[in-house]
Amino acid sequence: MKGCGNNLKNKRLAISGAILVIVVIIAVIVFTVLAKNNGSAEKKVVNNFTEALQKQKYDAIAPLVVSDKANDEKNSEDIVKRYKNVFDSLEVTETKITNVDVKKDEEDKKYHFSYTAKYKTFLGWTEEFKYKGSFVDDNDEVKIAWQPSLIIPFMSPGDKIAVDNTSAKRGEIVDVNGEKLAFNKQQKQAGLYPDQLKLGKGQKENLKSIAALFDVDEKILTAQLKQEWVQGDSFVPIKIVPLSFKVPDAINGVTMKEVRARYYPYSEAASHLIGYVGEVSAEDIKKEPTFKPGDLIGKSGLEYTFNKRLKGENGGSITVVNDVTDKADNVQMKKAVNGENIHLTINADIQAKAYEELKDTVGSYTAMDPKTGGLTALVSVPAYDPNKMTAGITDKDYAKYESDKNLPFLARYTARYAPGSTFKTITAGIGLDAKKIDPLKKRAITGLKWQKDKSWGDYFVTRVSDVPQVDMTDALVYSDNIYFAQEALSMGQDTMENGLKKLPFGTDFKLPLDMADAQLSNKGINSDILLADTSYGQGELLITPIQQLAMYSTFARDGKLIYPHLEVTKNAPKETEIFTKETAEKVKNALYETVNRPEGTAHGLQTAGKHIAAKTGTAEIKEKQDTKGDENSFVLAMDTTDASYISITMVEKSNVNLKGKKIVDVTKPILGFYYDNLK
The missing domain is CATH 3.40.710.10 (DD-peptidase/beta-lactamase superfamily)
Incomplete structure (x- = not known):
């Protein structure tokens, strides 16, 4: 009997131990389930997702999302591509995400997330958008249930983003009487059409013919075609040409479009003062990230100095277009603000007359209205043609300017x-x-x-x-x-x-x-x-x-x-x-x-x-x-009766550059112009 008692005791101990093990196992299971459902996994996914958006590392989104079958984006790769396409088209340079939150819904007992975001697009900062979303279990992994509304909150499957750019009109530079010294004139912009270059004689021969036609180095044309943004149907600018310019039928790969291009009616007579505009360079874009390829900015003279005032601010709109109703909802809209007109004290007639008299020398003519202090003429010779510089000066012509010992710039x-x-x-x-x-x-x-x-x-x-x-x-x-x-x-x-x-x-x-x-x-x-x-x-x-x-x-x-x-x-x-x-x-x-x-x-x-x-x-x-x-x-001259002008004519190396004349000989016709036309 004693042995039976011991056995019973041992059995009871074994049963108690088994129960304890079962309790521990159940506790572990419960703890695991609870741990899995306390939202930590969801928070981690959302944090990684919003961090990837903020840093614009869209590839990092791929393992975090699952697309609904109703979306055009069937897999994570499609989603990444959509983000890149949309945000590239909007030229998003910065994203700010705040108020990231993950909460369990008391009704469906599931976790949901929300956050606020705004974007710096080509139109500036958008308003703040409020985002909401949910999660799915993908092979025991928590992922975001992705919808187009995670791009723009009011986007639905099938909706598209539409972008419209409105360029600001560059301001004019005018003289004291309102005469235009720099303005936008209807002209033709010649450009390469990459897909068509392969037609006819082929790309190599077409480029050779185009280089000769426009007097542009063939290497420059080739380099332009290799720019990252160039696609088969891109318009790759070559130069500005007159409206009457025509491309021979035998040449393929050139297309034209009418543009309002910068024009300088007084050309060399005012080139140093007014300057010229040109396309932004890689260095310009590095200094000012808001610039993009093809933008025109002032490169010298007052065009450069007053560039910010002259260029204005581009505008446009970003909308979400419903694929069924074609209804467009605004994402962002900004009205273009045209550039300011700059009114100078310069008198264009005096400027032109002074240049005409001095153009065969090396020197300057500087005049002022002594009653007001307004500078009425600022002429320097030799000069350069600003219209050539803006249209796309050839290497040959530019080298000629640079090698000129009389320094035309x-x-x-x-x-x-x-x-x-x-x-x-x-x-x-x-x-x-x-x-x-x-x-x-x-x-x-x-x-x-x-x-x-x-x-x-x-x-x-x-x-x-x-x-x-x-x-x-x-x-x-x-x-x-x-x-x-x-x-x-x-x-x-x-x-x-x-x-x-x-x-x-x-x-x-x-x-x-x-x-x-x-x-x-x-x-x-x-x-x-x-x-x-x-x-x-x-x-x-x-x-x-x-x-x-x-x-x-x-x-x-x-x-x-x-x-x-x-x-x-x-x-x-x-x-x-x-x-x-x-x-x-x-x-x-x-x-x-x-x-x-x-x-x-x-x-x-x-x-x-x-x-x-x-x-x-x-x-x-x-x-x-x-x-x-x-x-x-030098010759200093002024009127003694009503102080209508005071001027300085200067000629460098006058013993050579006046070619036997005296400095008063080139000054007298300019002063005569004052008395005959302005007094």
């Missing part, structure tokens, strides 16, 4: 030069205001060269006319360097420098032009020789023609310097008093004599019945004393 009205004898007007003004120059006092000067004393070594100040007795007016009429050198040394360095410091040396005029500040000297006027040289416009002076105009405007405006501007404005001009009215009048009267006395260096500008004041100047650039160097010539 240089805007000479913003380049710095020693101003030469035109600057004597400033020295005279400083001396008169400081009571250091007596305008009636005659200086006795002998010969054509002079030096202060033997300490100057072999350095001499020279002059052109051997006039024994010279007062201030005579010195301006004859352009006597020795007179002004002696007056500068007599008034002293301090007086001269204090007067010069009133002028805008080192001042930025805030013009929309690339221009360095005017320079008085490298390290101050630290020697008598430099003081003498500065007095007649050489030494270390470096001043652009625009800056010269501002400085010399004091004599046209009763001693007040006016700051130049280029855009039409209703604001009062900025001015500052430099000289007294009496001083300005005395200098201006002397410049009138320089034109009207037969011995005056500007006598060639004399015109019957016209009241012209002027001063010529020559800055000689040479290696050493007593040698002949290249000469840059």
Whole structure:
């Protein structure tokens, strides 16, 4: 019996152990089931899904989704392709997803998810869209039950995304009278049609013929065809051509479309000022991601400087189109904002006339209305054809421009030069205001060269006319360097420098032009020789023609310097008093004599019945004393009756580039144009 008791006890222990094991197993199963259904798997899937969307890594979506049979997208690869197609067409560059949430529905006892998203498309940021979705069990894996509504919330199976682009019209650049200097004109855009290149003689021969027809390097055409975005039916731009242009029937692979392309009616006459537009480069796109291939932007001149104002903002719409009703629901819409028109103070007629007179030289013509400070002409020669640049200049033509030793891309009205004898007007003004120059006092000067004393070594100040007795007016009429050198040394360095410091040396005029500040000297006027040289416009002076105009405007405006501007404005001009009215009048009267006395260096500008004041100047650039160097010539001119204009004509290496003429000879017809047409 004792043995039976032990057996019974053992059996009870075995049964208890078995029950315990069963309980543990059941607990594990229950725990596993509960763990599987606490939403952790769903949360992980949704987080991975939204992270892939936000990073635009659409391939990462494939293992996370299962498509419903009712969708056009039958598998995950189709879904990935759909995302790529849609978001590429919308040019989505950024996605922001917030408020990601996974919750169990109390009614169906299943987990559902939601999140909010917005996209930066070619139209900017969309509004926030609220997304909802559910899960499916795919071979014991939790996946998202994908629907088109996960692209756009109100999309249904079969719906399509429609994209419409509306380009902003680029603003015009017009002159003071509303004359167009840059505008959009109906023209033809020639382009390659890749699929058709294979017809006829074949792609190789067609490209060869096309390159010859449009004077474009064949290698460039080939490179354009290899761009990533090019498809068989793409339009690959070549160049802008006239509306009358026709492609021979024997050439395949070229198509035309009418476009409104940028046009510059004054061509070379205003090329440096206005500039030109061109297609964005890879470098442009890198700097500004909103640019895309084919976009036109300003490449130089005011087209470049004012590009943001001129180009406006493109618009368009993104809609979801129902495949049954054709009803379109807006995803995003933006109205195009046309570019701003830029109104310049430039007078196109003066600009064209000045270019015509100067085009065979190397130099510039700069003019201003001294009453307002508005720049009325900014001409530089030689120039380039901006219409060629915009249409698609050939390598040959561009190489010709680049190799030209006269630098046709240089805007000479913003380049710095020693101003030469035109600057004597400033020295005279400083001396008169400081009571250091007596305008009636005659200086006795002998010969054509002079030096202060033997300490100057072999350095001499020279002059052109051997006039024994010279007062201030005579010195301006004859352009006597020795007179002004002696007056500068007599008034002293301090007086001269204090007067010069009133002028805008080192001042930025805030013009929309690339221009360095005017320079008085490298390290101050630290020697008598430099003081003498500065007095007649050489030494270390470096001043652009625009800056010269501002400085010399004091004599046209009763001693007040006016700051130049280029855009039409209703604001009062900025001015500052430099000289007294009496001083300005005395200098201006002397410049009138320089034109009207037969011995005056500007006598060639004399015109019957016209009241012209002027001063010529020559800055000689040479290696050493007593040698002949290249000469840059200037002529300052202004009207003495109503201050209707003040101008600077400049010719580089005038001893060569004027071809035997004098600088007054090319200036006189321009001034005549003022009196005949504008006064």
